[in-house]
Amino acid sequence: MDISSFNQIIASRRSIFPKDYEAGKIDNQIIWQILKNANWAPTHKMTAPWRFKVYSGKGLEVLGKKQAEIYKKVSLKEGDFLQAKYDNLAKAPLRASHVIMIIMKRSKDVKIREVEEIAAVSCAVQNMYLTTTVYGLGAYWSTGGITYMEPAKRVFNLNEEDRLMGFFYLGKKKGINVEGKRAPIEESVEWVDNDKF
Numbered sequence: 001m002d003i004s005s006f007n008q009i010i011a012s013r014r015s016i017f018p019k020d021y022e023a024g025k026i027d028n029q030i031i032w033q034i035l036k037n038a039n040w041a042p043t044h045k046m047t048a049p050w051r052f053k054v055y056s057g058k059g060l061e062v063l064g065k066k067q068a069e070i071y072k073k074v075s076l077k078e079g080d081f082l083q084a085k086y087d088n089l090a091k092a093p094l095r096a097s098h099v100i101m102i103i104m105k106r107s108k109d110v111k112i113r114e115v116e117e118i119a120a121v122s123c124a125v126q127n128m129y130l131t132t133t134v135y136g137l138g139a140y141w142s143t144g145g146i147t148y149m150e151p152a153k154r155v156f157n158l159n160e161e162d163r164l165m166g167f168f169y170l171g172k173k174k175g176i177n178v179e180g181k182r183a184p185i186e187e188s189v190e191w192v193d194n195d196k197f
């Protein structure tokens, strides 16, 4: 592959939301390729802290129900339950072809800082994002909904020290093109190549 094609893939990667997915299921073989590419993310001391749960078909209903119930439990306790939000959480996964739960699993044997494990999982998610770009699929990383709700860990069998890092939504993309927005990289770089800085 030539570098300009590679640069183009990086720059054209966009978050595409479920409203821009059309009906239809992505081939499971493609999902496996996306996951294989996630697995090539860098990982300090080879802990490979990423774990994924893939929801598709009836599994999307299961995920929707589980997350709506988690929300209900938390919001009734807090006294801010909204039926509309409950319904929305139950339905949200159904608009995707697949939803991949993103988990950071702490190693029991290798001592490594948590931030590095979160970074490794984030690299894995970027690999997934880029793969969906090349396949022309829609995808986005969601950290909304129940991501940070305390009971979610228990419901999804995570250990206390693990982290639920959100959900990767995937669908067949409608024929849309979303423009990317970034400030020039020069605004975020300090470059030191002499002693007069």
Ligand SMILES: Cc1cc2nc3c(=O)[nH]c(=O)nc-3n(C[C@H](O)[C@H](O)[C@H](O)COP(=O)(O)O)c2cc1C
Pocket: 013, 014, 015, 016, 140, 141, 142, 143, 144, 166, 180, 181
């Ligand atoms: C860690 C992380 C969490 C995100 N969570 C959400 C989210 O909960 N809801 C959402 O609409 N977008 C979410 N996004 C996607 C961002 O909105 C998106 O990356 C940003 O708008 C830039 O657009 P682009 O990805 O198309 O370049 C998340 C992105 C990252 C990296």
